[in-house]
Amino acid sequence: MLSHDRARRGPADPQRRERVIAATEEVLLAHGLEGLTHRAVAKQADVPLGSTTYYFATLGDLRHAALQRVVRRYVGWMHGWAEELGRPSPEELATALTDLIVMAHRDHRHQVVVDFELSVAAMRHPELRELATVYTTATVAMLSRMTSPATALALTAAMDGLSMLGLVSPEPLAPEQIRGAFLAILRADAAAGTGDQ
Incomplete structure (x- = not known):
């Protein structure tokens, strides 16, 4: 079941980018700007670390996306x-x-x-x-x-x-x-x- 779920969340997952942005907000809520890292966001979003850097290469990009939301x-x-x-x-x-x-x-x-x-x-x-x-x-x-x-x-x-x-x-x-x-x-x-x- 877990492997199937992981597969469903793969590159074709159209919601992954939004999930990463939502996770960025959640990390900010819990830990503030000092706690915002790609690793923390990936963990919160339950996606591979590479997914966060794929959509948002820098922490500045993550901040910007969260602020837009x-x-x-x-x-x-x-x-x-x-x-x-x-x-x-x-x-x-x-x-x-x-x-x-x-x-x-x-x-x-x-x-x-x-x-x-x-x-x-x-x-x-x-x-x-x-x-x-x-x-x-x-x-x-x-x-x-x-x-x-x-x-x-x-x-x-x-x-x-x-x-x-x-x-x-x-x-x-x-x-x-x-x-x-x-x-x-x-x-x-x-x-x-x-x-x-």
């Missing part, structure tokens, strides 16, 4: 989130963004860590930068449907900062702290809009 998933998820939210009031938007951060840290903490690690890697690896900036551009674009572009950028920066702070703080940030930060930005935007009228 993470970014696609994030953009798709955010589109669904924004569509469901519609046109919220500032208070509703502050609450929704707070819930988003709390949920991410509670249910997907390891994924959030990987997202930040891959983004940080882009600082030293120019080939990752275009993909890494998709997080910001996609989030700003979606929030711009609900508020001004400048406020959407400020909210996106606050999301990143609060999320990072939540990851490194000894105690989780209280939801009311997070919501207060978002409300401060949204109320400043409302005040500026009133002054312009």
Whole structure:
């Protein structure tokens, strides 16, 4: 049975490349960038070592493929989130963004860590930068449907900062702290809009 399964996973296996990318994410989740090696990915994917280097000659190639996968998933998820939210009031938007951060840290903490690690890697690896900036551009674009572009950028920066702070703080940030930060930005935007009228 094992040998038959191995044969089925041979060179003609159309899913092998995707399995290697998924395994790269899993290795990153478990061990971070420092633990990312072709050998670790091959073991996680249950493929020969040569399969990982066949599809991804360098660790940079592996990182890039994993980041593409993470970014696609994030953009798709955010589109669904924004569509469901519609046109919220500032208070509703502050609450929704707070819930988003709390949920991410509670249910997907390891994924959030990987997202930040891959983004940080882009600082030293120019080939990752275009993909890494998709997080910001996609989030700003979606929030711009609900508020001004400048406020959407400020909210996106606050999301990143609060999320990072939540990851490194000894105690989780209280939801009311997070919501207060978002409300401060949204109320400043409302005040500026009133002054312009």
